[in-house]
Amino acid sequence: MIWGRRALQHVKRFKRLPFQPEGLHRCMSAATQNLVVEMDGKSGVAVVKLNKPPVNSFNLEFLTEINILMEKLENDKSCRGLILTSNNNKIFSGGLDIMEMYNPQPDRLAEFWRTLQGMWLSLYGSRLATIAAINGHSPAGGCLTALSCDYRIMAPGFTIGLNETQLGIIPPFWFVESMINVTGQRQAEVCCQKGLMMTTEQAHSIGLVDDVVPGEAILERAHNEMKNWLKVPDFARQLTKRQIRKPTMDRLIAKRDEDIQNFVQFITKDSVQKAMGVYIDQLKNKAKK
Numbered sequence: 001m002i003w004g005r006r007a008l009q010h011v012k013r014f015k016r017l018p019f020q021p022e023g024l025h026r027c028m029s030a031a032t033q034n035l036v037v038e039m040d041g042k043s044g045v046a047v048v049k050l051n052k053p054p055v056n057s058f059n060l061e062f063l064t065e066i067n068i069l070m071e072k073l074e075n076d077k078s079c080r081g082l083i084l085t086s087n088n089n090k091i092f093s094g095g096l097d098i099m100e101m102y103n104p105q106p107d108r109l110a111e112f113w114r115t116l117q118g119m120w121l122s123l124y125g126s127r128l129a130t131i132a133a134i135n136g137h138s139p140a141g142g143c144l145t146a147l148s149c150d151y152r153i154m155a156p157g158f159t160i161g162l163n164e165t166q167l168g169i170i171p172p173f174w175f176v177e178s179m180i181n182v183t184g185q186r187q188a189e190v191c192c193q194k195g196l197m198m199t200t201e202q203a204h205s206i207g208l209v210d211d212v213v214p215g216e217a218i219l220e221r222a223h224n225e226m227k228n229w230l231k232v233p234d235f236a237r238q239l240t241k242r243q244i245r246k247p248t249m250d251r252l253i254a255k256r257d258e259d260i261q262n263f264v265q266f267i268t269k270d271s272v273q274k275a276m277g278v279y280i281d282q283l284k285n286k287a288k289k
């Protein structure tokens with residue numbers, strides 16, 4: 001994939017930390033505009049914190065940053081695992097940036113969707129063991145991101161779900177398949193059709209979340225769980241993951257352009273734009289209260 005020069009400028013070089021924190025060896029940190037990355041060279045585990053205020057919503061630039069980072073980690077032979085979390089202890093991700101879909105320029109809208117497809121393909125198909133440490137609310141695109149990981153740990157007191165239908169939006173087939181592949185068909189039918197935002201405990205009860213851990217302990221738990229995943233020889237784990245996920249990924253790869261066209265056509269409908277305007281007003285008014 002070819003990235004724009006502007007997007008590449010956002011990504012600074014990995015820097016060696018000026019100190020060696022206890023228990024961490026050859027620890028590297030990196031910062032992009034909206035991501036905080038800590039790489040432990042000994043364990044080969046990268047902790048990536050979403051860091052885009054106010055709600056870690058995914059716009060074109062943020063998605064591009066994530067894709068560039070994913071490419072770096074995939075190509076870094078010393079990296080074996082990725083823990084994805086948020087720097088904001090209340091919101092994992094507010095999902096797609098609604099402003100990308102309101103009064104959009106069709107070219108940018110298409111690029112936005114292609115970049116989201118790219119993020120999903122690289123995270124869902126990553127050779128790395130991936131754990132989402134969901135330390136805040138995670139609607140729609142935030143839920144999709146968590147669903148793309150191999151394991152999900154969530155802190156209590158938050159909500160998660162593919163709530164698109166509640167907004168009058170049809171979740172694309174690869175969103176729905178990601179849910180089916182985690183929770184099974186019946187649970188996915190109910191929660192995707194109804195657009196349910198579930199509490200941590202409800203999500204745990206249907207298998208959307210694998211483990212519930214208090215926010216302050218979530219990273220420690222994620223590191224411990226990662227050790228279990230990394231006990232398996234990488235090659236065996238990676239090929240098994242590929243075998244299981246390939247059919248779902250192939251369906252999107254085969255229909256990538258059609259999926260973009262569907263998205264652009266749907267979002268630019270007058271009725272959808274009108275509904276989106278109302279939704280944005282509601283969000284802004286709620287934020288003011």
Ligand SMILES: CC/C=C\C/C=C\C/C=C\CCC/C=C/C(=O)SCCNC(=O)CCNC(=O)[C@H](O)C(C)(C)COP(=O)(O)OP(=O)(O)OC[C@H]1O[C@@H](n2cnc3c(N)ncnc32)[C@H](O)[C@@H]1OP(=O)(O)O
Binds near residue numbers: 094095097099141170
């Ligand atoms: C056959 C098939 C045919 C067709 C199908 C084709 C295509 C399919 C079509 C479309 C698919 C689209 C899929 C969409 C996926 C998405 O992810 S849509 C986004 C969904 N997300 C939401 O609805 C989240 C909304 N936000 C919230 O619920 C809350 O804000 C929060 C729980 C995330 C955080 O709550 P609070 O901490 O209370 O914060 P505030 O609500 O006060 O918000 C602060 C600030 O942030 C702004 N904001 C919130 N969310 C977003 C967002 N997603 N994008 C942009 N901006 C957001 C909010 O407006 C406030 O802004 P200010 O007022 O402070 O400026």
